[in-house]
Amino acid sequence: MHATLRIIRDEHSSLSAVLRSIGLLISESRRHGLAPDFRVLRAMLFYIDEFPEKVHHTKETALLFPKIRARSAEAAAAIARLDADHARSHRAVLDLQHDLLALEMMSEAADAPERRARFEKEMQAYIAAYLDHIRVEEVEILPLAERVLTTADWAELDAEFMRNRDPLTHREGDDAFRPLFKRILMTLPAPLGLGPAFEALQKSYPDGEPARSFWTSTSGEAAERGTKTVP
Ligand SMILES: [Fe+2]
Numbered sequence: 001m002h003a004t005l006r007i008i009r010d011e012h013s014s015l016s017a018v019l020r021s022i023g024l025l026i027s028e029s030r031r032h033g034l035a036p037d038f039r040v041l042r043a044m045l046f047y048i049d050e051f052p053e054k055v056h057h058t059k060e061t062a063l064l065f066p067k068i069r070a071r072s073a074e075a076a077a078a079i080a081r082l083d084a085d086h087a088r089s090h091r092a093v094l095d096l097q098h099d100l101l102a103l104e105m106m107s108e109a110a111d112a113p114e115r116r117a118r119f120e121k122e123m124q125a126y127i128a129a130y131l132d133h134i135r136v137e138e139v140e141i142l143p144l145a146e147r148v149l150t151t152a153d154w155a156e157l158d159a160e161f162m163r164n165r166d167p168l169t170h171r172e173g174d175d176a177f178r179p180l181f182k183r184i185l186m187t188l189p190a191p192l193g194l195g196p197a198f199e200a201l202q203k204s205y206p207d208g209e210p211a212r213s214f215w216t217s218t219s220g221e222a223a224e225r226g227t228k229t230v231p
């Protein structure tokens, strides 16, 4: 498989895991009558803002999609929709981060329950739209790229994509984001999953660093989970 396709699929896998985990955290905290875990939600939204929105989308829009468009008009409408999603979704995640902060800061306000319901609805809509975006790329766009791009196209793309990988699936280098993912993995309740992300993290430690300890950590942060009341 071309490095570009492997990198995009790896990044989709990490991102899907984080998105699904956010949805589960929200629905489970509501089901148990608890406040959402602001600390871990903040970390996951920051991740989505920091890497997939700023780097993953940029690579697709600036590098991959123009090459496909130059070789085929077959998926022009789908690519236009995906580009439009990319243009919109960074603003959307910034708004969600702000709404989450407002929810946390204004937890005593009279309108906190409505605020929380609105945030949850918008967050779940964002997650569903994002997962559908990934599905279209994987089902329509990547197979089309495999059919129409030339060897020279792939060589150019592979060189560019190898330059900047998702920190969650990066095998070497780019240590800047690693503490953030340790934080996410430490604070996320294990039964909720993040399995693909965990596997990706394990792959990122080829020298055998004991990544599993992140799941079993009993840090102070983890101990704080689920102790707040519903706003
Ligand atoms: Fe995309």
Ligand SMILES: [Fe+2]
Residues within 6 Å of the ligand: 008, 012, 056, 060, 134, 137
């Ligand atoms: Fe993508």
